[in-house]
Amino acid sequence: MYAVVTTGGKQYRVEAGSELIIERLAEEPGASITFDRVLLIGDGDAVTIGSPTVDGASVSGTVLAEELGPKLIIFKFKQKVKYRRTRGHRQHLTRVRIDEIDTGTKKSRKADAAAEPDATASSATDAPAKPARTRKAAAKPKAKAEAKADTAESDAPAKPATRRRSPAKKADKAAAEE
Numbered sequence: 001m002y003a004v005v006t007t008g009g010k011q012y013r014v015e016a017g018s019e020l021i022i023e024r025l026a027e028e029p030g031a032s033i034t035f036d037r038v039l040l041i042g043d044g045d046a047v048t049i050g051s052p053t054v055d056g057a058s059v060s061g062t063v064l065a066e067e068l069g070p071k072l073i074i075f076k077f078k079q080k081v082k083y084r085r086t087r088g089h090r091q092h093l094t095r096v097r098i099d100e101i102d103t104g105t106k107k108s109r110k111a112d113a114a115a116e117p118d119a120t121a122s123s124a125t126d127a128p129a130k131p132a133r134t135r136k137a138a139a140k141p142k143a144k145a146e147a148k149a150d151t152a153e154s155d156a157p158a159k160p161a162t163r164r165r166s167p168a169k170k171a172d173k174a175a176a177e178e
Helices: 109-115 117-126 144-153 167-177
Strands: 002-007 010-015 019-023 032-035 038-043 046-049 058-068 072-078 083-089 092-102
């Protein structure tokens, strides 16, 4: 059997007898502690999922010790101005041993689905159907080859081809006309 609990803004998967390192708690070593925010309980194939927590479920444990986390080095640096700052940090943590997982009375989701397969099927057929889509698909632009073929086959007379003249020929033609 396992459970997912939340404490210190984080979620943990716990089992009876396992040890857990969590954010610091204000409890003395040897004190018992209860986690009431149980999000999920799993027992073999049966899984109970809370919304947001499982009603009546709790996880109890014993505080073993207070510890410090790994040392983190914070180094600030700016170029060309001789600015350097070094600072360290070690997070305070609590080691907890999980003793017992108490389940609530809520059924698991898989058990509910297996018990009432006809209820879900009949509710799906009784529900009103979604309306058909009324928006038509946008017309796709024609490919270049298709567009040329369509213009060539049309009854409109073709445009006469024009020749491009170089600037020197234009100047010669203008001089000849004068």
